[in-house]
Every structure is written in structure tokens, then in C-alpha cells.
Amino acid sequence: MQILENFSLKYHNTFGIDAKAKFFVEINSVEDLKSILQKKEYPNKLILGGGSNLLIIEDIDALVIYINIKGIQVLSKTDDTVLIKVMAGENWHEMVLWTLERDFGGLENMSLIPGKTGTAPVQNIGAYGVELKDCFVACEAMEINTQAIRAFSKTDCDFGYRQSYFKNEGKDKFAIISVTFELTVKNHIISSSYGAIEEELLKKGIQDPSIKDISNAVVAIRNSKLPNPKELGNSGSFFKNPMLTKEDFEIFTNKNPEAPFYKISDDEYKIPAGWLIEQCGYKGKRFGDAGVHTKQALVLVNYGNATGKEILELADNIMKEVKLKFNINITPEVNLIR
Ligand code: FAD
Numbered sequence: 001m002q003i004l005e006n007f008s009l010k011y012h013n014t015f016g017i018d019a020k021a022k023f024f025v026e027i028n029s030v031e032d033l034k035s036i037l038q039k040k041e042y043p044n045k046l047i048l049g050g051g052s053n054l055l056i057i058e059d060i061d062a063l064v065i066y067i068n069i070k071g072i073q074v075l076s077k078t079d080d081t082v083l084i085k086v087m088a089g090e091n092w093h094e095m096v097l098w099t100l101e102r103d104f105g106g107l108e109n110m111s112l113i114p115g116k117t118g119t120a121p122v123q124n125i126g127a128y129g130v131e132l133k134d135c136f137v138a139c140e141a142m143e144i145n146t147q148a149i150r151a152f153s154k155t156d157c158d159f160g161y162r163q164s165y166f167k168n169e170g171k172d173k174f175a176i177i178s179v180t181f182e183l184t185v186k187n188h189i190i191s192s193s194y195g196a197i198e199e200e201l202l203k204k205g206i207q208d209p210s211i212k213d214i215s216n217a218v219v220a221i222r223n224s225k226l227p228n229p230k231e232l233g234n235s236g237s238f239f240k241n242p243m244l245t246k247e248d249f250e251i252f253t254n255k256n257p258e259a260p261f262y263k264i265s266d267d268e269y270k271i272p273a274g275w276l277i278e279q280c281g282y283k284g285k286r287f288g289d290a291g292v293h294t295k296q297a298l299v300l301v302n303y304g305n306a307t308g309k310e311i312l313e314l315a316d317n318i319m320k321e322v323k324l325k326f327n328i329n330i331t332p333e334v335n336l337i338r
């Protein structure tokens with residue numbers, strides 16, 4: 001376990017922000033995690049996964065603990081389902097491919113999401129009609145202050161849209177070390193109702209898709225509109241899609257009858273923030289090296305040397321414009337690190 005000083009995080013965050021960590025350590029085992037957390041000389045700590053859901057605003061005056069603990073284990077298998085336990089440092093997409101190679105179903109709609117498996121419960125990742133919570137059974141996490149290992153059930157995690165216990169009361173208190181999923185081994189539940197998936201399958205002439213076909217379709221759709229962080233720095237959707245009550249939705253839709261929306265329940269309507277931002281004229285706009293993606297207005301990008309502060313300034317301006325034009329508050333999905 002080597003502790004590095006004044007370490008550049010440029011290649012540890014998908015925005016490609018060149019900020020420094022005062023101290024940085026890569027962790028490959030649960031034992032090493034315990035011993036590093038016990039060290040009293042580093043009072044401030046930040047847990048880091050793949051760096052694909054954060055914006056680093058300034059140099060980090062803390063010990064950055066990069067979780068790279070590997071391992072995937074089949075815990076049990078019946079005729080219908082399999083339980084797998086995945087260590088936190090496994091790359092999410094590679095883990096999804098591992099499940100597909102074995103014809104285990106459930107994670108295929110979430111193919112190609114960047115980051116580590118241990119971070120997936122933090123914001124209950126989701127894509128194309130499926131969320132982590134749909135296959136999640138439990139996770140284990142080490143308490144930062146006491147190093148006690150605690151098991152969290154699905155109820156304990158309190159999952160919501162891009163929300164969990166770990167983003168609220170449990171924020172910065174735990175390092176997730178493993179996640180257990182229940183997946184199908186036969187009679188897979190095929191979720192292809194998300195519009196773009198149907199279109200993609202139709203294009204390829206696939207009528208009775210397998211879980212691999214769904215994964216391939218999702219990969220193709222994502223590649224067509226989301227920038228590859230290796231080519232253009234970004235953190236996926238910068239903002240969450242806002243949820244309106246029925247009353248607010250009716251006021252909004254009367255003024256904006258052409259706006260797309262999703263009815264979540266009788267009193268919850270989700271509006272695509274990408275549409276709101278595009279209507280404010282920001283899609284494809286560039287301010288120095290900070291910009292709004294040309295194909296997806298919800299994605300802020302770093303054209304090379306933008307600082308975290310410049311991206312944040314752009315985000316603040318977008319939030320103000322959306323509020324002014326639509327009287328809707330949009331809030332960041334990415335974690336702002338100061
Ligand atoms: P990091 O960015 O490293 O960390 C995120 C937060 O979690 C930080 O606050 C960090 O301190 C904390 N954290 C990290 N690891 C742990 C741990 N082991 N225990 C406790 N806390 C921890 N997200 C979606 O939901 N759906 C999408 O479709 C999607 N598409 C994306 C597309 C692109 C191109 C990009 C760049 C991002 C996308 N994201 C998406 C966002 C992101 O990939 C996910 O949120 C992912 O789970 C973040 O994982 P990470 O390991 O990179 O987290």
C-alpha cells in the first residue's frame with residue numbers, strides 16, 4: 001500500500017479535471033482498507049471509484065482512497081436464479097459482460113455505464129427502464145470511523161431515483177466493499193419497452209431478443225449519443241430529471257404543450273432536463289473549454305483544459321436560466337467535490 005502525495009487525479013475522473021489529491025492510495029483488499037482507515041494522520045478521507053460521477057472543483061485536501069478490490073463469486077444457484085457477490089472495485093460494464101457470458105439476466109439494460117460496481121448503489125444507477133434496485137439483494141460496507149463491516153438490505157439502502165441512504169444520511173460515512181445481486185438463469189425478463197431499444201432491435205431485424213441482444217442495443221444507443229469520456233471529458237447526465245407534482249405539471253404543460261414528460265404516478269411527472277436545457281439555447285454551446293454536448297444537452301463536457309470551477313459556473317448559469325424560463329429547479333446528479 002503506497003501513499004502518494006500531491007497526486008494528479010486527471011486520469012481518475014472522467015471529466016478529466018487536472019486537480020490534485022493531497023494524498024492518494026490504491027486499495028486492493030478489505031484488510032488494507034481497514035488499516036488505511038485506522039490511520040489517525042489522515043483525518044479527511046474521500047472514497048473514490050471510477051470517478052465517473054463527480055466534478056472536482058478544487059484540489060482535494062484529504063486522503064483519496066481509490067477502491068480497487070476485485071472478485072466475483074457465485075454464492076448459490078437454483079433452477080431459476082443465481083446469487084452473485086461482486087467486490088466493489090470490479091468495473092461495472094466488465095461485470096455486466098461477465099454475467100451475460102454466463103447467460104445470467106437482469107443487468108443487460110445497464111450495459112456500458114462507467115464506474116465501479118461498489119458505487120452503483122450510491123445513486124441507484126439506472127438506464128433504459130431498469131435500475132440497480134431491481135436486481136440488488138444486499139451490500140456490505142465498512143464504516144469509515146469504526147471500520148465495522150455492516151450488511152445493508154434493499155430496505156436499508158432506501159433507494160429512489162438516483163438516490164440512496166449512501167447519498168443522504170450515510171453520505172461519506174461508509175465505504176461499500178461488495179454488492180450481491182439476484183439474477184435469472186432462465187425465463188429472463190426482457191425489458192425492451194424503452195422506445196429507443198425497440199427501434200434498435202427493429203433496425204437489426206430482431207423480433208425475439210435475448211439478453212445479449214438487449215445489451216448490444218443499449219450499447220449502440222449509448223454510443224450514438226453519449227460522449228466517450230476517453231475522447232471528451234464528461235460525467236454522464238450532469239443534472240437529474242426534475243419531478244413535478246400534478247398541480248405544477250399542469251401549469252407547466254399548459255404553457256409548454258410540446259414538452260416531453262413521463263408520468264411516474266398520479267402525483268409525479270418527470271420532465272427531461274435535457275429538453276429544458278435545449279429550450280434555453282444551451283445545447284452544443286461552448287464557453288472556453290467548458291461546454292454542453294452537441295447531441296445531449298444534459299451532458300456537460302470538458303473540451304480539454306476546463307477547470308472544475310468553469311464547469312460549475314456553466315452548470316450554475318444553466319440552473320438559473322431553466323428556473324427563469326420554466327420556474328423549475330434542476331439539481332446536479334454529479335457529486336461536487338470541494
Ligand atoms: P465515483 O465517481 O468514483 O464516485 C461517486 C460518488 O460515490 C462519490 O461521492 C464517491 O465518494 C462515492 N463512492 C465511490 N465509491 C464508493 C464506495 N465504494 N463506497 C461508498 N461511496 C463511494 N449513471 C447512471 O445511473 N445511469 C447512466 O446511464 C449513466 N451513464 C453515464 C454515462 C457516462 C458517459 C458517464 C461518464 C457517467 C454515467 N453515469 C450514469 C454516472 C456514473 O457512471 C455512475 O453514477 C457510476 O455508478 C459512478 O461510479 P464511479 O465508481 O465512477 O463513482
Ligand code: EPU
Pocket residue numbers: 126127128129235236237238239240241260272273274275276278283295296297298333
Ligand atoms: N431531450 C432533448 N434534448 C436533449 C436531450 C434530451 O429534448 O438534448 C429530451 C428528448 O425528448 C428525449 C428525452 O429528453 O427523448 C430523454 O432523453 P434520453 O433518453 O437521452 O434520457 P435522459 O433523460 O436525458 C436518462 C438518464 C441517463 C440514462 C438515460 C437512459 C437521468 C438524469 N439520466 O437520461 O443516465 O442513461 O435516461 O435511460 O436520469 C446518468 O445518470 O448519468 C445517465 C446518463
